[in-house]
Amino acid sequence: MLGIIIGVGAVIAMLAIGQGAEYSVKEQIAALGTNVLMVFPGAQQQGGVRTAAGSAVTLTEDDALAIQRECPAVQYLSPGSGAGGQVIAGNLNWSTGISGVGNDYLEIRQWSVEYGAFFTDQDVKAATKVCVLGKTVADNLFPESSPVEQTIRIRNVPFKVVGVLTKKGQNTAGQDQDDIILAPYTTVIRRLSHWPNLRSILVSATSLKDIPTAQTQISELLRMRHKIQPYDADDFTIRNQTDLAATATATTEILTILLASIASVSLLVGGIGIMNIMLVSVTERTREIGIRMSIGARSRDILTQFLIEALVLSLLGGVIGIILGTTGSSIISKIAKWPTIVTPFSIILSFGFSIAIGIFFGFYPARKAAMLNPIDALRYE
Amino acid sequence: MIHDLDTSPAQKDGLLIQIDHLTKVYQLGEVDVHALRGVSVHVSKGEFVAIMGASGSGKSTFMNILGCLDKPTKGTYLLEGIDVGKLSRDELAAIRNLKIGFVFQGFNLLSRTSALENVELPLFYCSVSNKLRKSKAIQAIERVGLGDRIHHYPNQLSGGQQQRVAIARALVNDPSIILADEPTGNLDSRTSVEVMGIFQELNNNGITVILVTHEPDIAQFAKRHIVFRDGKIKSDRINPNPKVASEVLKELPAIDEEEEAA
Numbered sequence: 001m002l003g004i005i006i007g008v009g010a011v012i013a014m015l016a017i018g019q020g021a022e023y024s025v026k027e028q029i030a031a032l033g034t035n036v037l038m039v040f041p042g043a044q045q046q047g048g049v050r051t052a053a054g055s056a057v058t059l060t061e062d063d064a065l066a067i068q069r070e071c072p073a074v075q076y077l078s079p080g081s082g083a084g085g086q087v088i089a090g091n092l093n094w095s096t097g098i099s100g101v102g103n104d105y106l107e108i109r110q111w112s113v114e115y116g117a118f119f120t121d122q123d124v125k126a127a128t129k130v131c132v133l134g135k136t137v138a139d140n141l142f143p144e145s146s147p148v149e150q151t152i153r154i155r156n157v158p159f160k161v162v163g164v165l166t167k168k169g170q171n172t173a174g175q176d177q178d179d180i181i182l183a184p185y186t187t188v189i190r191r192l193s194h195w196p197n198l199r200s201i202l203v204s205a206t207s208l209k210d211i212p213t214a215q216t217q218i219s220e221l222l223r224m225r226h227k228i229q230p231y232d233a234d235d236f237t238i239r240n241q242t243d244l245a246a247t248a249t250a251t252t253e254i255l256t257i258l259l260a261s262i263a264s265v266s267l268l269v270g271g272i273g274i275m276n277i278m279l280v281s282v283t284e285r286t287r288e289i290g291i292r293m294s295i296g297a298r299s300r301d302i303l304t305q306f307l308i309e310a311l312v313l314s315l316l317g318g319v320i321g322i323i324l325g326t327t328g329s330s331i332i333s334k335i336a337k338w339p340t341i342v343t344p345f346s347i348i349l350s351f352g353f354s355i356a357i358g359i360f361f362g363f364y365p366a367r368k369a370a371m372l373n374p375i376d377a378l379r380y381e
Numbered sequence: 382m383i384h385d386l387d388t389s390p391a392q393k394d395g396l397l398i399q400i401d402h403l404t405k406v407y408q409l410g411e412v413d414v415h416a417l418r419g420v421s422v423h424v425s426k427g428e429f430v431a432i433m434g435a436s437g438s439g440k441s442t443f444m445n446i447l448g449c450l451d452k453p454t455k456g457t458y459l460l461e462g463i464d465v466g467k468l469s470r471d472e473l474a475a476i477r478n479l480k481i482g483f484v485f486q487g488f489n490l491l492s493r494t495s496a497l498e499n500v501e502l503p504l505f506y507c508s509v510s511n512k513l514r515k516s517k518a519i520q521a522i523e524r525v526g527l528g529d530r531i532h533h534y535p536n537q538l539s540g541g542q543q544q545r546v547a548i549a550r551a552l553v554n555d556p557s558i559i560l561a562d563e564p565t566g567n568l569d570s571r572t573s574v575e576v577m578g579i580f581q582e583l584n585n586n587g588i589t590v591i592l593v594t595h596e597p598d599i600a601q602f603a604k605r606h607i608v609f610r611d612g613k614i615k616s617d618r619i620n621p622n623p624k625v626a627s628e629v630l631k632e633l634p635a636i637d638e639e640e641e642a643a
Contacts, residue, residue, distance in 0.1 A: 296478020
């Protein structure tokens, strides 16, 4: 029974640790923003001369709302506008970019607010003059006090600071992502840029594998809305983080393989352990089988007895193993600060496998002994 | 007391065991070992037979075949008129269960079960109700004088007591024969005599007892001696005046009295 307890417990714990690792790695990859798409207004084309991307005036607020409304593969969406300029707070000033974003922006970028709060949907609709500072901006404008509830002036327009973002550091291109001010995109359009259209739309797909679907849906929707003929080129560009996404997919695959190998190795080891213990304990009882046969037990009496014993031992051991494995993995996750996930699949797998082995190797040597001549079983040492 | 039962081997009525021209050959690698070379024995109901011989004489092999634990290579064995050689494994198991009671040198009790459960064991393998099983088992244990130790485990009992539990187990299904293979081999002389006393008492109550031993002292308690030598019967004769265990016991110094009482 000890063998089965340990076997089942170990497999469950191993799988829980493995699945926890897979989960947290996937989580971290998602935090890189791999499921993010960016829609830009396309390059204008006038008689073969193409100007820079974004020069067309094609991406409107209504386009953004339509994408949000009609593309099921899109989870979050944040329309983007922007402006740059000098920012003044008291006697300090700082030059930075001002990003006009929607209130789902943080969800898409997997970002969060350190102090205060993010602006609300209400602020976006009403184009309220509120903003959230990146860590670098906050440190430069408010080196000693909390910026929350303070007022800053951006191009002479007063904005109330409602929050400060957590530090995100550099992006892959080496730019400081914390050198930014976020404000409702409506406010930026009306008060700062005075440019009615969107500079970009930031979109997150419902999952990593839904990115191509989301891309197709957005593309079809915008072509229809912009009345583009089938033979004409798009007047917008959709960019995704292909290299990141490819890395993410590869990593996930590696993790899946890793997990499968961990599972099979621990099943194998657990299985061998169970096999040995059952084999030894039943073989040791060959004499007992001989005694029972000498006083009149038929082969099937012996088989029934050992089958029931193996069944009871395996089931009992399996249940204790499940309890041990689940508590063990929760202890591991507490001590090692490592997420562990016990799934019904891992329980069924380990339980089923161990019990099958336990019953087989509890039964098979007994069957062999029961088929011996009683005197041979009796004389077995 | 000794009943004067008519136990003439020649008498066909009440003939229990009829063995003719029995041979047993073991194959050890490429060598054939002839353990029995044509043995014929007839035993009637109520006999007390001691089978004697040196080790290697074939007496244990004979006993195992007698007990349906092993099969002969050639020859016939009729037990109560049934040709045992033609029975299936399950039928042999039933014979062992109902007709034969075994007593071994090493007691062969199940160590993790109490005396009562050990004695009950044969009854598990034939259809006996739970209530009857228990009462029969208690009866058998009381018959061997261990009524006060039914819940003891084998390791809590002395050798003599363990052998008595084994005898009770052999008795519990009211067998026709009790086969005892060196039952006193692991016991001191006084306990041996006590165990022989039990066999004599059972025999006096009509149970056939067949005993394998190489100790002439022990064989003296039997009514008939069969001596084996090199796989054949060397002699088969009636013991004219078997010793009576209860009388021998009185003459022995009572060294173990206290231990037995404890």
